[in-house]
Amino acid sequence: MDHRLGRVLISQAEITERVRELGSAVAQDYAGCEPLVVGVLKGAVVFLADLIRAAEIPVTVDFIGVSSYGTSSRSSGVVKITSDLSVSIEDRHVLLVEDIIDTGRTINYLRRNLQTRHPRSLKLCALLDKAERRAEEVAIDYLGFSIPNHFVVGYGLDFGGLYRNLGYIAVLETEPSA
Ligand code: PRP
Numbered sequence: 001m002d003h004r005l006g007r008v009l010i011s012q013a014e015i016t017e018r019v020r021e022l023g024s025a026v027a028q029d030y031a032g033c034e035p036l037v038v039g040v041l042k043g044a045v046v047f048l049a050d051l052i053r054a055a056e057i058p059v060t061v062d063f064i065g066v067s068s069y070g071t072s073s074r075s076s077g078v079v080k081i082t083s084d085l086s087v088s089i090e091d092r093h094v095l096l097v098e099d100i101i102d103t104g105r106t107i108n109y110l111r112r113n114l115q116t117r118h119p120r121s122l123k124l125c126a127l128l129d130k131a132e133r134r135a136e137e138v139a140i141d142y143l144g145f146s147i148p149n150h151f152v153v154g155y156g157l158d159f160g161g162l163y164r165n166l167g168y169i170a171v172l173e174t175e176p177s178a
Helices: 012-029 045-055 105-115
Strands: 002-010 036-041 060-068 079-083 093-101 121-129 142-146 169-175
Touching (some): 012 045, 036 105, 045 093, 060 105, 079 105
Parallel strands (some): 093 121
Antiparallel strands (some): 002 169
16 A cells, blocks of 8 residues: 555644643643643654643653554554653652544553552543544543544654654545555
8 A cells, every 4th residue: 555645634723723722721720730741652742842832831741652562553452561651650740641542542551550650630631532433431631633533644643653743634545556
């Protein structure tokens, strides 16, 4: 199959505006709390970088790496931590940041795992929600955009490791090789 960038689903301007709104909401809700913002590697890196600057409150940042067993990383349902947090989250207000919630398995696994470490609070901020693909119910506290069931890349999301550095979200189109 050949792949090529298709239409822009969410423009850079739309992302900027929505991230500004999410940052304001986070700033309001976490004022005086000095939350620990935890990005899920690697897709959340771009969104997290913009979100924390839009929030304009004191935060600390950490990252957690996960991967799924099985052939499809987005559907196997068995998740393992490949790179753990570098700090304790006990008694901390933790805000998990994801680029996309698809089946919901990754984030639910992470939530269950982090809850065992006794954070003071644990919330989720996701840029994209592909609800059609959901296999498990997920509570998203801060959401950027709901999107239809297309394979999307850009603004952190990749295909084969590429496209993460696009400033917008685009549909990746596949077509049979000639
Ligand atoms: C993506 C995304 C989520 C997960 C969502 O990560 O960043 O972590 O898949 O899928 P789910 O809701 O079906 O569990 P991916 O495995 O593509 O890794 P990446 O962030 O390094 O690109």
